[in-house]
Amino acid sequence: MPLQDQIRKGSTEILILKLLAEEPMYGYQISHELQRRSGGYFEMKEGLLYPTLHRMAHDGLLKSEWREAGTARRRKYYAITEKGHRALSEQIKEWHTFIGNLLQVLDVPAGAKTPG
């Protein structure tokens, strides 16, 4: 995978991994928790969230289980796996590298150019 690698996937995967690294959550909860923590900035639509969760589970980053909740609807809880933890560390590193390089190109003053 070339160029910005994980970055192309947007922030979706890393945000999900981060939340689930704290505790297992179900889809609807992930969506709301993300909005809450970002002051409404991150709005993960269902059409993106659920397919992504499925893919990540298929890739072994997450595992899922249904839980009954008394009166409420049943919920599908997702938990992070060992592989998911490693992917999270890796993606955090990659994001920091990406952000570092981006800011470098954006903020380096024009006078810093080398001849050539």
Place this chain on the structure above:
Amino acid sequence: MPLQDQIRKGSTEILILKLLAEEPMYGYQISHELQRRSGGYFEMKEGLLYPTLHRMAHDGLLKSEWREAGTARRRKYYAITEKGHRALSEQIKEWHTFIGNLLQVLDVPAGAKTPG
């Protein structure tokens, strides 16, 4: 356009705008300059670069002109427009907001959760 807006476009557009805000460049030069400044990190492939330049010119962010260069091949120089300058400022703001929100969710410790 919802969610991360410009961010979905990746870093392509903002990086091009930033370089051209310094001086007009031609495609091949943009590609190499980008690699140089990022220590090889940003590799903008031709299949992405040229269509993006065309789109941005079509959108009025850039304007282009052919220049003959003596013995060498003719080159198509791109320059940033007023609209391009405004887009650059806007996208820099949006990227900072995005990065801020991303880092907030990634770095806030689990203990910082609010009840409810």
Place this chain on the structure above:
DNA sequence: GATAGTACATAGAATACTTATGCATAGGTA
């Protein structure tokens, strides 16, 4: 004359994301 570098360009495939829709349960209200 074969290879590599410069320089622009497009076609087709892969993938992420959006929009729209569907099913199902529960609670409020008019």
Place this chain on the structure above:
DNA sequence: TACCTATGCATAAGTATTCTATGTACTATC
């Protein structure tokens, strides 16, 4: 009763970005 909203999971179709591959053409070098 009927309607709306919220919860909760899911998929299909469309859009946009990016990747891979390829083509053309000129120059320099071995």
